[in-house]
Amino acid sequence: MQICSVSVEGFRCLADVAGVPVLSQTILTGQNEGGKTALLDALNFLLHGTALSEHDLTYVGDGDLQEPEGDTAALHARVPQTVVTGSFSLNAEEQLRLELPEQVRIRRRFRPEAGMFLEVHRRVCQDPQLRDLAAVKLPGLKELAAVHGVEPVGQASARNSWEQPLRALAQQLKQVDAWVPAASEVAAALPTMVYFKGDSVQAPEAVIQSLLNSRLREYTRADEVAKRVTDLEGYLAESLKEDIDSIRSHIAQRCTLPSVELAPQVQVRPTLVGVELNVLDSQGRRFPLSSAGTGRSRRISLALWESSNELLGQHDATQTPESDVLFVYDEPDTHLDYSHQRRIMALLQLQSSRPNARVIVATHSLNLIDGVDISSVVHLRTQEGRVRAEVLSEDSADKDVRRHLSTIATTLGFRNSVLLHERFFVAVEGVSETSAFPILFRKHAGFPIQSAGICLWAGGSNEGALRFARFLKDHGRDVAFVVDKDSRTNQRHVFRDDKLKEHGFDLKQECLYLGSPNELEDLFTNDDWAETANALWRPNAERGPWQPQEIEELRAGKFSSHLLDLLKGGSPEGPKNKEDLMVGIAAHLAQDRIPAALSTVFDALVSRAQDAGPHLW
Structure with a gap:
């Protein structure tokens, strides 16, 4: 089961963030305190059910709550719950075993007063009483059979004699799509998440514990081990029989009840609670790694990250197919020089190349951001107090469109960091302008054109340049064109008036023309x-x-x-x-010899850049 996207509601600063894609390799960027770590922790909550508290819930304003009129006491309350929803794809074996479609949504909810719930969105019987029959006790099954006129198919004392005909009845009744409790088999099929937090650079023990816990969960899924765990759970539940009988009789006596049913639900989940890591010095003396210095700790942590791909790639021959895994890194480049960042980039490429693995990295490193395809970058931006996810696509579900736009961006020479952070994009006709403009601009303005927030790019005769410029404009980026006057009517030029108008550009507001009378060279x-x-x-x-x-x-x-x-x-x-x-x-050319027409264009670009973005995609 592979995760394809995640949505988060009511978790820390993530009041409502929908449809964040989780690709084979995803780079998560954004400002400090912008929700990157919160999103990774939300993934951990979804996949592993990590404990939450009331402090993890989101504070919202009055307008975010839908309360009945007159209920003013609740207007300043917290959001009542955290909900993290994932979209998952299942292989053929999982679809058959779990009785689920190829694409399915699974969510985990948390309410302080009620606890945690794992649910799956699936086709079920419209009657809620006939949905989760596995959780109903034998007396309850008999009551449901009586209500619906169902007879047992075998011995009346056997549970399956009642559950089987009730399941058949549920299949015959009207079906609806609804959120229902997820079976333990669904929970066990969720991907394993290996979480390398930023502070683990200082604590290799935490990295080792995360890796071994993931392997422990995989071993627990094996049929032989699962049977042993089930037997142990049954043994422990049976061991509680005398204590249960005592509690039942006490409740019945004190509360004057004819009978009390009390069924224990014992769950055994092996977990590694800690790791002690010691090293030996050149004299063979043994001492804790914590006293060996931060430099050695960082090198060991990086080595552990690199070893994780091989370690988690191992699996028993009885495990078919190999368990899916999500590698998650929270600012792995912290305190690392460029050569070590390159090692991390190579590690991410290796891990994401595995067919059963996905990688998501939260980072500020421009090296990591620029080292992947732009379609793999998710940018979290805070606007008006709410976090939103920006993705470079016209339709995030359309992979072909994502790939095409990414190809255009690469062809035009855009770095990912430029597309994410620049405010104003200025298209010129060719390399002559992109080479000469920065020199002339600096002489005129006294500072580089990049520091003005202007991203200069050559469109040339590339038809894709106009489409990409249109895409930038449609998604909140400010765009302008600086072109030769003869381009307005020259059929060989892509930046002529009819083409610009066809792509929705305002010739008066978004187009600046140079030439006396025809082209840039005329001005001198x-x-x-x-x-x-x-x-x-x-x-x-x-x-x-x-x-x-x-x-x-x-x-x-x-x-x-x-x-x-x-x-x-x-x-x-x-x-x-x-x-x-x-x-x-x-x-x-000397600064005072720059043509007046060119200086006017530069001043106009600076003015536009000051009022431009940044905007949401």
């Missing part, structure tokens, strides 16, 4: 070009320096192409392409 004067060319590309001696008048004569046609041909032909050191041309003049 003849003197600027001649001075730059003579200084950088040194003309042939026989032809002599380039003159401003030569430059002027080129403006009648396609200026940038003619200029490039002139400078390439006049010097063996001349620019090789338009990118060389623009980077050369951008680097050589």
